[in-house]
Amino acid sequence: MSDDSYVLEARNVSKHFTVRGAAGRARVVRAVEDASVALRPGGVLALVGESGSGKTTLARLLARFHPPTEGEILLRGEPLRRGRRAARAYHAEVQLIFQDPFGSLNPLHRVRYTLDRTLRLHEPGLDRAGRRRRVVELLERVSLSPAAEVAEKFPHELSGGQRQRVVIARALAVRPKVLLGDEPISMLDVSIRLDMLNLLHRLRADEGLALLYITHDIASARYLCDDIAVMYAGRMVESGPRERLIGAPQHPYTKLLVESSPDPERGAAGRDELFGDADQLGEPPSLIDPPDGCRFHPRCPFAMAECRTQSPPRTELGDGHWTHCWLHQKGRAGELAGTTFASAVAATRGADGVARQESAR
């Protein structure tokens, strides 16, 4: 996947956490396994998946908050250097925005202080007057006006949407090349989510920022992004240009997500609405002891013998679209287009609604 035009890449990264079980026994959580993503200047990639699929962990690897257990992160094709200085230089280019704008801001400080502090750290050459001008300019860039007034407010005096704009202004203060947005709109009021997506869209278009947009909501991914990558239980299952992936998903899990996604006209759905169908098929697997083979196979109505034992290889579908699914290796990909996920599930169940042990195929 190496390409000079990528600003930030994760190449075959895995992250395993060691946790202590109830009896004090060490256990390994395989939060991310062999994942690859690549971001281009001015491009937006959505990382979509249900809770616990590893999206945040992958973003934290890209933000250099954790070292990967395996694989590497490349900034403009260069592997990361160690040390504090290198980390600071890295964070001047790559900024992470969390979903909770209140938790991200110190409640004791006015907006001006928060932005000024970042400017002092990252632009030590700027004098006081220069920093005052930059604070106003940053607040205007995120459409917070009158900027001079907003600068004097404390976080609790702002709405959730205004706070998230301050968080974005602080990220922009370091003049980054990449923004990693971890569900940046999910805690905001539904009525202002679209405004926030439009702000993110403007930043990538006007400033050439590369954006990783993490969400469980495929409708907002469709609105904002050029490309979509889908994660399931720590693994990437499919990635490709948005319209191709949504128009004709090539992995059963993507198909489930797309078919259970709400009408874009109705806006973003809640988790239950999105994953209702999936939940009927049982819980997502434990990442301490994930299923062998394809991690989706226990919930997949198309599963066959290989899926239960061997991890599916990557199939390239052209135009940057790829998937990890045995259907493609076994000449059965056409079945995905010929049915809905719900009908495929129904076909694997007996008349009493009980799942058969083996697919009839």
Ligand SMILES: Nc1ncnc2c1ncn2[C@@H]1O[C@H](COP(=O)(O)OP(=O)(O)OP(=O)(O)O)[C@@H](O)[C@H]1O
């Ligand atoms: N520091 C950690 N120590 C142990 N386990 C962790 C740690 N961070 C994440 N995990 C585990 O890794 C798995 C993936 O979590 P992650 O937060 O990356 O998923 P997610 O897709 O972002 O979910 P959500 O949408 O709920 O934020 C989960 O099982 C989680 O409990």
